[in-house]
């Protein structure tokens with residue numbers, strides 16, 4: 001597994017990281033792993049060279065951080081860069097009070113059995129929190145960084161304008177950004193983040209599983225994915241078919257999707273969500289080879305033609 005610099009922070013991260021939203025069985029993730037399976041999954045990730053884990057207090061109703069803690073208790077903590085978030089709590093409620101940041105981080109650290117966290121991002125915050133000229137959150141995070149509780153901070157966002165707000169109004173060193181072959185709206189903003197020396201984490205890289213290549217127009221979804229209407233599902237199925245046709249022979253849809261993101265020099269790590277060791281291993285294998293430059297250009301063109309005018313909703 002190759003590593004990349006996380007901006008200019010001095011932190012190194014594996015090209016493929018572990019997305020841990022589904023690292024626990026919960027109402028949102030009825031098919032998520034139980035505790036022992038989650039521990040085995042984290043160990044498999046680390047054994048394969050993954051050195052970056054993305055989680056949040058609310059993931060899998062709080063079980064994600066606990067499961068990561070269980071997996072790291074045997075002395076593996078120092079082998080991994082942990083990113084967690086602030087704003088969405090384990091009980092499903094939100095708390096955006098800047099005065100709660102330190103206690104939230106301490107609780108996350110306790111759940112994961114560690115005395116410090118590497119990266120903390122504001123978890124899809126509302127505009128008045130995201131904008132550092134209107135909030136004190138980044139100043140609080142800067143103080144916690146100076147105190148040694150965290151090594152870097154920033155925000156998790158969905159749109160290029162949000163990336164620019166963070167770059168313009170804070171001294172953030174970390175951005176978690178939505179981007180996939182079917183959602184390239186943020187692609188140019190990643191270049192600007194890179195120029196600012198900011199480390200970037202690419203979330204939802206398989207478009208919530210669509211770029212697994214396993215879903216189709218007649219797939220029925222449960223849990224968190226029941227948000228799509230039949231019309232949404234039909235549109236996504238046809239886009240995935242078109243994406244598949246752009247790939248070189250022998251390259252699977254998920255490998256093409258992950259390699260496409262790794263072709264961006266502004267990307268530090270890509271974090272597909274992994275429910276099973278099999279899916280995780282498959283994602284890790286994607287990083288072994290690059291996508292041809294001409295294919296990257298073709299996928300950029302596909303997005304410009306088919307999606308740029310009306311980007312996919314969440």
Ligand SMILES: NC(=O)c1ccc[n+]([C@@H]2O[C@H](COP(=O)([O-])OP(=O)(O)OC[C@H]3O[C@@H](n4cnc5c(N)ncnc54)[C@H](OP(=O)(O)O)[C@@H]3O)[C@@H](O)[C@H]2O)c1
Nearest residue numbers: 019020021156203204205206207208209212272273282283
């Ligand atoms: N607001 C935020 O900050 C935010 C929001 C969303 C996500 N995230 C982070 O980003 C991570 C990734 O996002 P996500 O999990 O929502 O979406 P994703 O990575 O785009 O899709 C994950 C799904 O893709 C499928 N999959 C994963 N690896 C695969 C492989 N190698 N081959 C085929 N299928 C594969 C699995 O689907 P099945 O379950 O159907 O098998 C998995 O649940 C999360 O785990 C979380 O850490 C952050």
